[in-house]
Amino acid sequence: DAGVTQSPTHLIKTRGQHVTLRCSPISGHKSVSWYQQVLGQGPQFIFQYYEKEERGRGNFPDRFSARQFPNYSSELNVNALLLGDSALYLCASSPLSGGANVLTFGAGSRLTVL
């Protein structure tokens, strides 16, 4: 079975641009979470979606948005990019929502903002 797949793996943008990152969860997993990992830090929670509804949102500005599609795949959108948005963006899936579930992470999308 395929794991969590993310695309693109690497991308370079300039300040002010917009970016869309995509994630396909493990088959049968209905929950998708997004995390941002700045170099040298641990991942920070951005969003969790379950059954196409937002279940939680971290402390990120409104420039960050996400959605989940009927097939449970997900997109993370970031508008008006800042230099500080440069990071590894990790998507994770789990069968259900809730913290007792173990997350399976994708390899990440590395975003560089110049």
Added chain:
Amino acid sequence: SQQGEEDPQALSIQEGENATMNCSYKTSINNLQWYRQNSGRGLVHLILIRSNEREKHSGRLRVTLDTSKKSSSLLITASRAADTASYFCATVGGSNYKLTFGKGTLLTVNP
């Protein structure tokens, strides 16, 4: 903001030795999880310990949890070069939908 703090920040040992990493956290938790990350890529789940458990084993891994001290430790026995990675603890608290990660411990196992 980070909930957990791992200690030490970096650890270098020889193959065959044991590695111990510690994690402290600030608020009450439902469970605590340990993850491994190789070279800044995706994280791999290692073990989950619930707040009512004190110790858990999985292969060469041993995790302890002391909720009175708000701390956990991860022991890797008989380490191998392939264990070289960053190790993160992550807590699940009242919100119950997110993991709150620490900054991680970079473990280097020298052959």
